[in-house]
Amino acid sequence: MCELLGLSGSAPFSVTFSLxxxxxxxxxxxxxxxxxxxxxxxxxxxRLIKEAKPAADSETVAFVKGQNFNSPLVLSHIRRATVGNLxxxxxxxxxxxxxxxxxxxxxxxxLAGIEQTCALSRQRFAPVGDTDSEYAFCVLMERLADLWxxxxxxxxxxxxxxxxxxxxxxxxPLGPANFLYADGEALFxxxxxxTQEKTGKIEPPGLHWLTRTCRPDGEPQIDxxxxxxxxxxVVLIASVPLTDEAWQPVREGEVICVRxxxxxxx
Numbered sequence: 001m002c003e004l005l006g007l008s009g010s011a012p013f014s015v016t017f018s019l020x021x022x023x024x025x026x027x028x029x030x031x032x033x034x035x036x037x038x039x040x041x042x043x044x045x046x047r048l049i050k051e052a053k054p055a056a057d058s059e060t061v062a063f064v065k066g067q068n069f070n071s072p073l074v075l076s077h078i079r080r081a082t083v084g085n086l087x088x089x090x091x092x093x094x095x096x097x098x099x100x101x102x103x104x105x106x107x108x109x110x111l112a113g114i115e116q117t118c119a120l121s122r123q124r125f126a127p128v129g130d131t132d133s134e135y136a137f138c139v140l141m142e143r144l145a146d147l148w149x150x151x152x153x154x155x156x157x158x159x160x161x162x163x164x165x166x167x168x169x170x171x172x173p174l175g176p177a178n179f180l181y182a183d184g185e186a187l188f189x190x191x192x193x194x195t196q197e198k199t200g201k202i203e204p205p206g207l208h209w210l211t212r213t214c215r216p217d218g219e220p221q222i223d224x225x226x227x228x229x230x231x232x233x234v235v236l237i238a239s240v241p242l243t244d245e246a247w248q249p250v251r252e253g254e255v256i257c258v259r260x261x262x263x264x265x266x
Contacts, residue, residue, distance in 0.1 A: 002077060002078060002079050002092070002107075002108040002109075002239075003077070003078050003108065003238070003239040003240065004075075004076070004077055004106050004107075004108050004178060004179070004180050004207065004237070004238065004239050005074075005075075005076045005077075005236070005237070005238045005239070005242075006074065006075050006076070006106075006180040006182070006187050006189060006236070006237040006238075006258075007073070007074045007234055007235070007236050007237075008072065008073050008187045008234065008235045008258040008259065008260065008261055009071075009072045009073070009232060009233070009234040009235075009260075009261045010072070010231070010232050010233050010234070010260050010261035010262070011072060011232045011261075012070040012071055012072045013070060013071070013072070013232070013234060014068065014069070014070055015038065015040050015064075015069045015070070015071055015074055016065055016068075019038065019055075019061055019064060019065050020065075034052070034054075034079040034086050035050065035051060035052040035053065035054075035078070035079035035086065035090070035091040035092075036050065036051060036053075036054070036055035036058065036061070036076075036077065036078045036079065036091070037049065037050030037051070037076065037077050037079075037091050037092050037093050037106075038050070038064075038074065038075070038076040038077075038093070039074070039075045039076070039093045039095060039104045039182075040069060040071035040073065040074040040075075041071050041072065041073040041074070041102075041182070041184055042071065043184075044100065044101035044102065044184050045101075045102050046095060046102045046104060046184075047069065047071075048093065048095055048104075049064055050088065050091045050092070050093070051088070051091065052086045052087050052088050052090070052091045055078055072260070072261075073182055073184070073187060075093050075104045075105075075106050075180050075182055075187075076093070076106070077091075077092040077093050077106040077108075079091060079092060087129060089128045089129030089130075089134075090129040090130065090131045090134070092105075092106045092107065092133060092134075093105060093106040093180075094106070094133070094134050094137045096125060096137070096138075096141050098141055098144060098145060098148045098149075098183075099148030099149060099151075099154065101183065101184045102184065103141065103144075103181070103182065103183050103184070104180075104181070104182045105133075105136075105137035105140065105179065105180070105181045105182075106133075106179065106180050107132075107133035107136060107137070107177070107178065107179040108176065108178040108179070108194060108206065108239055109175055109176025109177050109178055109192065109193075109194065109206070110132060110175045110176060111132040111133075111135075111136055111171055111174040111175050111177060112132075112174055112175050113174060114132050114135055114136055114139075114171065114174055115132075115135060117170070117171075117174060118135075118136070118139045118170065118171065119139075120135065120138055120139050120142065121142060122138075124141075124142070124145065125137075125138040125139075125141040125142055125145075126138060133179075136171060136177075136179070137181075139167070140163075140164070140167050140181065143163050143166070143167055144160070144163050144164075147159055147160065147163060154183075154185065156266075157186060157257065157259070157264070157266045158266040160183065160186065160188075160266070161188065161255070161257055161266035162266075164181060164188045164190070164255055165255045168190040168253070168255050169253065172190075172192055172252075172253055176192055176193050176194050176195075176202060176206060177190065177192040177206075178190060178191060178192045178193075178194060178206035178207050178239065180237065185259060186257055186258065186259045186264075187235075187237070187257070187258040187259070188255060188256070188257055188258075189207055189209070189237045189250060189255065189256050189257075189258070190207075190250075190253075190254070190255045191204070191205055191206045191207040191249070191250025191251060191252060191253075191254050191255075191256075192204070192206040192207075192252060192253065193205070193206045193252060194206040194239060197240070204249070204251070204252040205249035205250055205251070205252070206239070206250065206252070207237055207238070207239060207249070207250040208237070208238055208239075208240065208241050208247040208248060208249050208250065209235060209236065209237045209238075209247065209248050209250060209256065209258075209263070210235070210236045210238075210241075210243075210245060210246075210247045210248065211233060211234070211235050211236075211261075211262070211263070212233065212234050212235075212236065213231075213232065213233040213234075232261065233261040233262060234261050235258045235261055235262065235263060237250075237256075237258070
C-alpha cells in the first residue's frame with residue numbers, strides 16, 4: 001500500500017522532514033518504489049513536485065532538500081501502484097483550483113467500483129490519469145464546489161468539514177479509504193484501514209497522528225523536523241508511526257481536522 005504524510009504548523013517549518021521520510025520509505029526501508037510526490041503551500045498556491053520513480057535514489061529529492069523550502073502546510077505521498085500504470089498523471093498528490101486557491105489530495109488504498117458508486121459529471125473536474133484516487137478527488141471537488149464558488153470569503157470550517165465527512169462515509173465501504181485533503185487553510189484526514197505490517201491483515205488503523213512543539217531551547221522534538229520558534233507546534237499525520245513516541249490512531253471512519261498546528265473541532 002501507499003503511504004501518506006501530512007503536516008500542519010503554527011508557523012512555516014522546513015519540508016526536509018517529509019523528504020527524509022520519502023528517501024527512507026520510498027525504496028530503502030519500504031516497497032513504495034512506484035513514485036513520490038510532495039505539495040507544500042505558499043499562501044493560496046502550492047509547490048507541487050512529483051516523479052513516477054523511487055524517492056530513494058531520486059536526484060530531485062536531493063535537489064529539493066538543498067533549497068531549504070519552508071511551509072506551514074505539507075502533504076506528501078509515496079506510491080506502491082495498485083490501480084493505474086507508472087506515470088506522472090497517476091502520481092500523487094493531486095491538485096485542483098477551487099475558489100481561487102489550490103486544493104490538494106492524497107489517498108491510500110483501493111476504492112473498488114467508485115465510478116459506479118459516486119457519480120461524476122466531469123463538467124469541471126475530470127481525472128487526468130486513470131487511478132481511483134484521482135477520481136475520488138474529483139468527486140470531492142464537485143461536492144465542495146457549491147460551498148466555494150460565488151463568495152468573497154471561504155466557507156466556514158464546519159461547512160467544509162461536513163462535506164468531507166459525508167464524502168468519507170460514502171467511500172469508506174468501497175475499500176481502504178485513507179486520505180488527506182487540504183484547502184490551504186485546513187488539513188482534513190480520514191482514517192480507514194490498511195494492511196498491517198505485523199498481521200498482514202487489512203484492518204484499522206489506517207492513519208496515526210501526533211502533535212509536537214519546539215523545546216524551550218529551540219531544539220526540535222522530532223529528529224529532522226526543523227522548528228525554530230519556541231512557541232511553534234506541528235501536527236503530523238502519517239500512515240504508520242514515524243517515531244517511537246505515542247502516536248494516536250485515527251479511528252476507522254473518523255475525519256479529523258487540523259489548522260495552524262493544532263487539532264480543531266469544526
